[in-house]
Amino acid sequence: MTPPIRIAPSILAADYAKLGQEVRDAVEAGADWIHLDIMDGHFVPNISFGPDLIKALRPHTKAFFDCHLMIAPADPYLEAFARAGCDGITVHAEAGPHLDRSIQAIRALGKRAGVAINPATPESAIEYLLDKLDLILVMTVNPGFGGQAFIAAMEEKIRRVKAMIGERPIEIEVDGGIALDTIATPAAAGANVFVAGSAIFSGGSVDAYRKTIDTLRANAEGGRG
Ligand code: DX5
Ligand code: ZN
Numbered sequence: 002m003t004p005p006i007r008i009a010p011s012i013l014a015a016d017y018a019k020l021g022q023e024v025r026d027a028v029e030a031g032a033d034w035i036h037l038d039i040m041d042g043h044f045v046p047n048i049s050f051g052p053d054l055i056k057a058l059r060p061h062t063k064a065f066f067d068c069h070l071m072i073a074p075a076d077p078y079l080e081a082f083a084r085a086g087c088d089g090i091t092v093h094a095e096a097g098p099h100l101d102r103s104i105q106a107i108r109a110l111g112k113r114a115g116v117a118i119n120p121a122t123p124e125s126a127i128e129y130l131l132d133k134l135d136l137i138l139v140m141t142v143n144p145g146f147g148g149q150a151f152i153a154a155m156e157e158k159i160r161r162v163k164a165m166i167g168e169r170p171i172e173i174e175v176d177g178g179i180a181l182d183t184i185a186t187p188a189a190a191g192a193n194v195f196v197a198g199s200a201i202f203s204g205g206s207v208d209a210y211r212k213t214i215d216t217l218r219a220n221a222e223g224g225r226g
Contacts, residue, residue, distance in 0.1 A: 004172050005193065006195070006222060006225075007194045008217050008221075009067050009194055010035060011037075012037065012058075012198075013036075013147050013198050014147045014201070014202040020057075023202070027214075029211075030207050030213075030214050031210075031215060032210075033064070033065070034066075035065070036067045037066060037067065039051065039072055041072035044095075044096055047146055052078070055085040056084075056086060058086075067174075068087035068091065069117060069138065069176065070093070071117075072096065073093070074097050075093075076097065076099075076106060079110060088113060090114065091117050091138050092107070092117070093119065094118050094119075094127060095118075095122060100130065104116065104130055104134065113136060114133065115134065115135060115136035115174070116137055118137070120140055120152050124165060131166060131169055131171065136171060136172045137162055137174070138176055140176055141155045141177040141179065143177075144177070147199050149177055151177065151179065153186070156189075156190045159175065159190035163190065179195050180199075181213070181216050184224065185224030200217070201214060201217075
């Protein structure tokens with residue numbers, strides 16, 4: 002299976018004073034998914050936003066809301082994020098001892114289930130979950146902040162994840178430091194969902210967003226060969 006290339010702007014880098022507009026602009030500019038970075042100041046050293054903000058953004062677009070929970074514990078909040086309008090919910094493998102239970106809970110809420118692994122976490126952490134997953138998020142920076150440099154060693158991990166999932170219909174997402182000059186190699190390694198925050202929203206206008214999204218997509222397709 003060759004899953005479609007999806008560009009997922011992270012609103013972590015958008016203008017928080019006009020988030021509804023930013024989401025509409027990103028979608029108008031060609032975004033496939035909207036990536037929502039949830040940080041708790043505990044699992045990661047930064048705080049972002051919660052389910053009420055997602056609920057407020059939901060009427061602004063029909064686009065897939067891709068929710069990345071960088072929180073521990075995650076389980077007590079899964080229902081709130083599902084009700085807020087997330088379409089996919091991704092939890093971190095490092096965020097709690099009962100990852101399988103978290104994945105089952107996300108599926109029971111009728112949402113697409115994802116697991117994220119930090120740069121230091123081996124892909125073997127999710128080996129026994131593969132039949133329950135819709136998405137694997139390979140972090141290409143240490144989570145917590147936008148604007149960090151892509152960690153090149155993750156290319157090998159993406160390749161291993163790709164081999165491990167075999168024919169299962171699991172999407173591989175990369176997040177962190179994805180820009181025009183870094184997107185081709187993770188695409189070549191097997192990733193198909195590309196989160197980009199600062200690379201897109203630093204543009205500051207819908208035309209600039211479109212230009213960046215188009216070039217990201219072209220460069221990812223080029224990487225696939
Ligand atoms: C990092 C977040 C990312 C971040 C990416 O903790 O999960 O989604 O917003 O930002 P850039 O694209 O600026 O590296
Ligand atoms: Zn993210």
